[in-house]
Amino acid sequence: MTASPAERKVRGSNFVFFGGSTGMGRAAALALAGRGASVLIVGRSEKDGQAAAEAARVAGAASADFLAGDLSTMAGIQYVAEGVRAWRPALHGVLHTAMTAFQGKQVTADGFEFAFALQYFARAALNRLLVERLAASGDGRIVHLAGDAPGLFKPDLDDLQFERRKWGFYKSLLGTHILGFLHIQEAARRWRELPVALTATCVGPTKTKAMLDPRMPLSMRFMGLFGTTPEVSAANAVRALTQASVQRLSGTVLRRPKRFEPQALRLDCGDAARLWDITTELAAQRGLRLP
Numbered sequence: 001m002t003a004s005p006a007e008r009k010v011r012g013s014n015f016v017f018f019g020g021s022t023g024m025g026r027a028a029a030l031a032l033a034g035r036g037a038s039v040l041i042v043g044r045s046e047k048d049g050q051a052a053a054e055a056a057r058v059a060g061a062a063s064a065d066f067l068a069g070d071l072s073t074m075a076g077i078q079y080v081a082e083g084v085r086a087w088r089p090a091l092h093g094v095l096h097t098a099m100t101a102f103q104g105k106q107v108t109a110d111g112f113e114f115a116f117a118l119q120y121f122a123r124a125a126l127n128r129l130l131v132e133r134l135a136a137s138g139d140g141r142i143v144h145l146a147g148d149a150p151g152l153f154k155p156d157l158d159d160l161q162f163e164r165r166k167w168g169f170y171k172s173l174l175g176t177h178i179l180g181f182l183h184i185q186e187a188a189r190r191w192r193e194l195p196v197a198l199t200a201t202c203v204g205p206t207k208t209k210a211m212l213d214p215r216m217p218l219s220m221r222f223m224g225l226f227g228t229t230p231e232v233s234a235a236n237a238v239r240a241l242t243q244a245s246v247q248r249l250s251g252t253v254l255r256r257p258k259r260f261e262p263q264a265l266r267l268d269c270g271d272a273a274r275l276w277d278i279t280t281e282l283a284a285q286r287g288l289r290l291p
C-alpha cells in the first residue's frame, strides 16, 4: 500500500454522493462525514437515504442531507441538479455510484438504454451542469466509481442505444464504464483551466445492494456474495476526494483497487470529443441544455 497522503481541509467542505444511500457511496459519505464534511446524499429510497444521512450525522458530519431523485430520467437529473445548486453555492467534490440491477434490455422514458441513462448519461450531464459550482470552491473533484472494463466491451458510438447491435448485459454495463472514461478524458481537456479534477476509481467485486439483487445475472450475484466490503472498495475514491494534491489526478483512471496509482487516460481523442457532442445533442433533443 502507498503511504497515507496529506489531506486537504475537509471539515465544513461540501460533498455530494450520487447513489450515496447504500454501498460504496454510503461508505465514502460516512468516511467524509467522519472528517467533519457537509454531505448531501442522493438516491431514490427515502428510507435508505434518510438512514444514511442520520449515520453521517452520527459519524460527525458538519451537516447531512438527503435529496430524493431518480437519475435514470432526464427530469430526475434536472431536478437533482437544481437541488444540489440550492444546497450549496460551492462544491468540493462529487462521487458517482448510482446504479441499480436490471434485467434484459430496458429503455427509459427518454428513449435511452437503461445502463447508458443511469451509469453514463446522468454522470456526464450532472458533471457538466455542476462544473461551475465545483470550480467555485477553488478545488472541485469529480470521482466516478467504475470497473476496469476490458477493450472487448468498447461501446459503439454509432449505436449507443443498442438499436442495431444485439444487447448484452455485460456489453451494456461495462461499456458505460468506458463511456465514463471518455467523458473524463474530454472534460479534463476542456476544463484544464478550471480548478476541477476528474478521475475514475475502479473496484473489484464488492458486496453491495445492486450486486446481490435477484435481478442481477447469477455470475454477478456470485461475485457480489464473495466480494469485499464497500468500505474497502471506497478507499481510493475517498482518497481522491480528500488528498491534498490533485497534481496529475485529472483525466486519470485508478485501475487497481488496492493501490493508489492514477494513470492518464489515453483513449481515442476523436471518440472522446465525439461522445461529448453526441451527449450535448441527446440532451438538447430532450430539452436539456448542457454547458
Ligand SMILES: NC(=O)c1ccc[n+]([C@@H]2O[C@H](COP(=O)([O-])OP(=O)(O)OC[C@H]3O[C@@H](n4cnc5c(N)ncnc54)[C@H](OP(=O)(O)O)[C@@H]3O)[C@@H](O)[C@H]2O)c1
Binding pocket: 018, 019, 020, 021, 022, 023, 024, 025, 042, 043, 044, 045, 046, 048, 049, 069, 070, 071, 072, 096, 097, 098, 099, 100, 118, 119, 145, 146, 147, 203, 204, 205, 206, 207, 208, 209, 210, 211, 224, 227, 230
Ligand atoms: N459492487 C461491485 O462489485 C462493483 C464492481 C465494479 C463497479 N461497481 C460500480 O459501483 C457503483 C454501484 O455502487 P454499489 O455497488 O455500492 O451499489 P449499491 O449499494 O447498490 O448503491 C447504488 C446506489 O445508487 C442508488 N440508485 C440506484 N438507482 C438510482 C437511480 N435511478 N437514481 C438515483 N440513485 C439510484 C441506490 O439507491 P436507491 O436504490 O435508493 O436509488 C444506491 O444508493 C456502480 O457505478 C457500479 O458500476 C460496483
